[in-house]
Amino acid sequence: MAMMQKTEILIIGAGVIGICAAYYLTEKGYKVTVVDKGEVCSGCSYGNVGVAVPSICGTLASPGIISKSLKWLLDPESPFYIKPRFNRDLIGWLWEFQRACNEPQMRRGLSILHEFNTASVELFKDLAAQEKMDFGFVQKGLLVVFKSLPGFKEGVQEAELRQKIGIEAEIIRGSELRSFAPHLRSGLAGGIYYRRDAHLDPYKFVRRLAEKTRKKGAQILTSTEVIGFEIFGKAIKTVETTRGDFTADEVVLAAGAWSSEMSRYLGLKLPIQAAKGYSITYRLPENYLEMPVSLSETKVFITPLADTLRLGGTLELAGMDLSINKRRVNAILKTVPEYIDINIENLKLIEIWRGLRPCTPDGLPFLGRCRAINNFIVAAGHAMEGISLGPVTGQLVAQVIGNEKPSVDLSLMSIERFN
Ligand SMILES: Cc1cc2nc3c(=O)[nH]c(=O)nc-3n(C[C@H](O)[C@H](O)[C@H](O)COP(=O)(O)OP(=O)(O)OC[C@H]3O[C@@H](n4cnc5c(N)ncnc54)[C@H](O)[C@@H]3O)c2cc1C
Numbered sequence: 001m002a003m004m005q006k007t008e009i010l011i012i013g014a015g016v017i018g019i020c021a022a023y024y025l026t027e028k029g030y031k032v033t034v035v036d037k038g039e040v041c042s043g044c045s046y047g048n049v050g051v052a053v054p055s056i057c058g059t060l061a062s063p064g065i066i067s068k069s070l071k072w073l074l075d076p077e078s079p080f081y082i083k084p085r086f087n088r089d090l091i092g093w094l095w096e097f098q099r100a101c102n103e104p105q106m107r108r109g110l111s112i113l114h115e116f117n118t119a120s121v122e123l124f125k126d127l128a129a130q131e132k133m134d135f136g137f138v139q140k141g142l143l144v145v146f147k148s149l150p151g152f153k154e155g156v157q158e159a160e161l162r163q164k165i166g167i168e169a170e171i172i173r174g175s176e177l178r179s180f181a182p183h184l185r186s187g188l189a190g191g192i193y194y195r196r197d198a199h200l201d202p203y204k205f206v207r208r209l210a211e212k213t214r215k216k217g218a219q220i221l222t223s224t225e226v227i228g229f230e231i232f233g234k235a236i237k238t239v240e241t242t243r244g245d246f247t248a249d250e251v252v253l254a255a256g257a258w259s260s261e262m263s264r265y266l267g268l269k270l271p272i273q274a275a276k277g278y279s280i281t282y283r284l285p286e287n288y289l290e291m292p293v294s295l296s297e298t299k300v301f302i303t304p305l306a307d308t309l310r311l312g313g314t315l316e317l318a319g320m321d322l323s324i325n326k327r328r329v330n331a332i333l334k335t336v337p338e339y340i341d342i343n344i345e346n347l348k349l350i351e352i353w354r355g356l357r358p359c360t361p362d363g364l365p366f367l368g369r370c371r372a373i374n375n376f377i378v379a380a381g382h383a384m385e386g387i388s389l390g391p392v393t394g395q396l397v398a399q400v401i402g403n404e405k406p407s408v409d410l411s412l413m414s415i416e417r418f419n
Helices: 018-029 065-073 089-100 105-130 149-164 174-180 203-216 256-264 324-339 384-402
Strands: 005-012 032-035 080-081 140-144 170-173 190-194 219-223 227-233 235-239 244-253 273-283 292-294 300-305 307-319 349-359 366-369 376-380
Touching: 005 170, 018 032, 018 203, 018 376, 018 384, 032 244, 065 080, 080 273, 089 273, 105 149, 105 384, 140 149, 149 190, 149 376, 170 174, 170 349, 174 190, 203 384, 244 256, 244 384, 256 273, 256 376, 273 324, 292 324, 300 324, 307 324, 307 349, 366 384, 376 384
Parallel strands: 005 032, 005 244, 032 219, 080 307, 140 292, 244 376
Antiparallel strands: 140 190, 170 190, 227 235, 235 244, 273 307, 273 349, 292 300, 300 307, 366 376
């Protein structure tokens, strides 16, 4: 047997969540080791559309979603799809999901995620300033545009709900849209401009933060896959990996969509379903807009990232399957010219990508210490907002491990809430 490797804190997963946790823990003086089966930022954190969303945050579970998704399920090009299959975890997840689709829970989720995301945006600014890190962070707001009048009306209602909790939202009539953003097609029903939202290059952010964290003393091991655990009493004694065994005082699970599989090794149940999404990245056309745009009816986002333009969308519950469904990629591409005056065929393609969003049934992440296993902390399930919530999650993990009072209330994030 190889020698046991020792560390104070072992983090599983080098995506945005694992790296942010490693950064804040290292800052507090802990000896941290991060392991990832792939490279740093090779999972869902790699090719997403990079929007930080204090204003347009929220949970997928909402009162109208079930009837909408039933209609979408029959359309292979729709923004939402569930691969029909008999799978106990999926059925259990869908059951909890529909239970969470009610007005009070949606509102509560919105205000918690708003608080989390607002804190995170401030931390992005601090990181850029304190660490002199350039990751393309720009706070130029986000524009949500609507093609149809009913869509716009719904959007306005939603904006008004958000305004009630202090979110700034500017409602723009269809006739005024093009003077606001000249790249939009004429004839759109309207738009809503959320001034406080921001965007950043997710890959640059995670890679550069990982580099800083390493320089501050953390160890980051790639191609190191966790394959099991050894439990003694109420604690993890050993973490077994493809590159040898580790002992640690505390183990943090930040394995995104793989977290559910990982927790099964520990005999725990973490209901996280993978929701596949795609992005297509092109070279940025000249004089393109400086802010991200969300095409509301089709749930597609378009973000300018340095000299590239990234289009992203779809949410497919199809298990851990990473195959690329070209029909869905094309469906994203097809909708863009309906909103934006752009000829995609003339753009230079850089990359087609897919990633697995880690989704909990109620849309809030799992964040906190496990009751059954004392030295096990989970930070996973950030769904559509993992980049945005990365810094605040990292800081909270450091507070939980340091036994400090968390800066935001974590009771609704409990990892046992579905047991
Ligand atoms: C199309 C698309 C667009 C998106 N747009 C946005 C956006 O605009 N804003 C936003 O905030 N979020 C967005 N997201 C969501 C965001 O990308 C995710 O929430 C976030 O990346 C999750 O980060 P993570 O660190 O939890 O997971 P990941 O980045 O997936 O990291 C998990 C890591 O765990 C590792 N791992 C897994 N199993 C093991 C094992 N056994 N041993 C060791 N390591 C293991 C994996 O290799 C991986 O690197 C988008 C997602 C998609 C798909």
